[in-house]
Amino acid sequence: MSSCFCKSEAQKVKLDDKYLNLEDPNHPANLICELCRLFYDNNWVTGTGGGISIRDVKGANPNVVYIAPSGIQKERLQPWEMFVVDRRNEQLLRTPNECPEELTKKYKYKPSACTPLFMSCYTLRDAGACIHTHSQNAVMTTLLYEDKVEFSMSHIEQIKALPRLAINPETKVVEKVGSMDYHDTLVIPIIENTPYEEDLTDSLQEAIKNYPGTTAVLVRRHGIYVWGEDVWKAKVYNEALDYLLELAVKMKLAGIPLVRGTSE
Amino acid sequence: MSSCFCKSEAQKVKLDDKYLNLEDPNHPANLICELCRLFYDNNWVTGTGGGISIRDVKGANPNVVYIAPSGIQKERLQPWEMFVVDRRNEQLLRTPNECPEELTKKYKYKPSACTPLFMSCYTLRDAGACIHTHSQNAVMTTLLYEDKVEFSMSHIEQIKALPRLAINPETKVVEKVGSMDYHDTLVIPIIENTPYEEDLTDSLQEAIKNYPGTTAVLVRRHGIYVWGEDVWKAKVYNEALDYLLELAVKMKLAGIPLVRGTSE
Amino acid sequence: MSSCFCKSEAQKVKLDDKYLNLEDPNHPANLICELCRLFYDNNWVTGTGGGISIRDVKGANPNVVYIAPSGIQKERLQPWEMFVVDRRNEQLLRTPNECPEELTKKYKYKPSACTPLFMSCYTLRDAGACIHTHSQNAVMTTLLYEDKVEFSMSHIEQIKALPRLAINPETKVVEKVGSMDYHDTLVIPIIENTPYEEDLTDSLQEAIKNYPGTTAVLVRRHGIYVWGEDVWKAKVYNEALDYLLELAVKMKLAGIPLVRGTSE
């Protein structure tokens, strides 16, 4: 597979595909490519790991979900390499394997192993986008707290970038009711890693249900899953969380408690 | 809100606004965008936090102050998204909410919660620009010295990049009288964080008054405010301070006193 | 030697060379330049150290090997500065010293001292590309485990990015049979450094033979050699290994065993 297909090449082969719009930089397939390059520079998707999925919440059919393929260098992704899935029934709407072979050099794409995990966030939380990284800050946090099943932190300004979530007593649905406060204690569940990524699905879903206030799940010795109402919220939540996890590692190693007033 | 408006789009909608000049890269609204991208790459304005405000000190009306809106990804700011305020009476001269909706996609902008803090620097110190970051070096310093209300450091060459300030005995105004010396002790006050950013105003103003020699205030578990005579001085002071705070954290963790000849 | 030759200059001097194709970004000579710039940004090839060699596995003659010259700033390499060697007999097919002097300013190029090491990977493992870095994560790992001749790590998700290799019982050749699992223990041999790079050849070859499961060899106080089936695999393996070595240094310094369930 080539590292250097560019838009002009795609235009030369007259790529006509209702799930793509190369001209619109805010189209989900283009945003996935742009954000994966950013995440690569942050060491979050090193060596084909991690990724981002976007649901086309503002498109004609908001159940359409874009997912990058498995095992691809994320910083070199092209918009026509996406799988497209219907959120309601997980039906495959588009595969990059139907792309003109000039664009893919006959590479055989497989859907990301993260697919059932991303779908869990779409289904259980009505997410608009879902990010998965192998951030070393996330991995180190789960190692420094190897005996804990939760990460907790309080009294850091950056916590205010995260959403305050609550179960709507009438609909029983988790809804955003504002932002966290400076003195709130942020709690992120930590689940144990499994040999195969798809086997994380049950414990991820359980964590999502048990922690209605969380917008992320840490995976021990692996990384983090973060979701949000739309792609930009998910990006901001993930950035804020990674900032906090980076700080948490420094604080722990310096002997500073993460929750003010406790010994933790 | 879009991530990818570009100058050409703004020109297409014939943006005519006396507070903007898209052609001049040194216009305050353009510099705010340029510097926010730089600050984002430094992890100083992660996840919509922090920012910069510029007073148009060389413009027709030097009381005109440009401030980015609240809750926006700082690396994606566009010049037409600025609020403009008169320093004398805090009157709102321009809001991005009046922008053509093609440019803002009907996003409802709110003024930054930092506004009263930036205005304090403009009023009490006649600043030309004011920077607020969530720098982890600043946060870690306030955590490593949690029982201190001042940060002190001496005998590091980079201290010379900071201004020597003194009260003019006649006018009672703080003025720059030169640069700090290598053997001077740099002292930056640390104020306690508050749940709401605007509630920092009183303690920030108090610190500014009590420390006539400082060009910055640290906010515990939050970040730093830095100001200067103009945008470039503010940028240089903030860079030099962050360099010193980064070094201070390393020195403290290595057991090296920050003030030479003391145990601190 | 100039730092700023560009493609257009090369075209002006009508560079006609069957071992180059300036128009194809996926040509080995161009990829070496692109990847060396990336490696430079990662502090892997600082100050002329390290590099990458590519075998033209998809070209007309897959025995053709491209190697950057010795002592050159890797981020400033140009495609016409490559040596080209036949893998079978190590015959020199092209030297940059035959290039038009406008392009090289009469610089006298010497083949990289890594040449016999790269050739060992091509010969013993049928590699498609070979990377050598001076990564500080690699050097620190060999220093923190100065009494060990192997680096071992288990139960980190990123290990899954590395290949599972096994000796084919019939052909006796090492072949890729899949990817490593999360719970596998990654083992990379560490060889001792020698005064001259070429003197590493014997111990590198011995390590390659003794560790049929490895796709890399660490060199104490020096760096790492990594190879793969093609250039992209080699890049991904090297990235994944550097991520693991970075994490290993952090874990070791924090007192966390690298192999879960042991004291190591």
Place this chain on the structure above:
Amino acid sequence: MSSCFCKSEAQKVKLDDKYLNLEDPNHPANLICELCRLFYDNNWVTGTGGGISIRDVKGANPNVVYIAPSGIQKERLQPWEMFVVDRRNEQLLRTPNECPEELTKKYKYKPSACTPLFMSCYTLRDAGACIHTHSQNAVMTTLLYEDKVEFSMSHIEQIKALPRLAINPETKVVEKVGSMDYHDTLVIPIIENTPYEEDLTDSLQEAIKNYPGTTAVLVRRHGIYVWGEDVWKAKVYNEALDYLLELAVKMKLAGIPLVRGTSE
């Protein structure tokens, strides 16, 4: 002073100056700008500190020395902002204050306080370029070895990037006779900082004379001076030294001796 003059602007004002050549990217005035941007990204010239001077060793008059002005943001330097000095008599050949005022906005430039230090390297060692950084790796090394007047390190591959220097017994001049070996002990003198940069001149000159084998001098709590036969050698030596100083700090903090087989 503007941050955004560009070549086209300079061409508009018909800049005609025998000490500049905007078209040639390898001209000393252009290289100073290019390298200062690189150094800024490395946190080596933060907040106007540090810089680089180049002697036009391949030009018509190899005694012509280019030096950036004092107190300028190094990443925003423009080629026409340089001072030009004759190495033999330190006569000022060009000042940026004679530049068309459209280009400088009447900014009053002063020669860098590093000028006598750079000139010392040109005079005593016949250097072709001289770099001064405020690298935190350099500062931390001088702090971790506060009681030492020399930095020593051995048995790290990167040492081989540094030159082997020796006094020619006939001419008594220090000459490059090759490169350092892996098992050599690199020794860099450390001089004490002074309140004014120019007051470092005597001790820098003394260190240069007392350490004929060195191509650099560390300045305690300040940074490093590095020189080389030409601009690219100076760049490579500085990069290699910074790599070694970064590693030295990590090794010292991890309790690993810098000179193998000793307790240091």
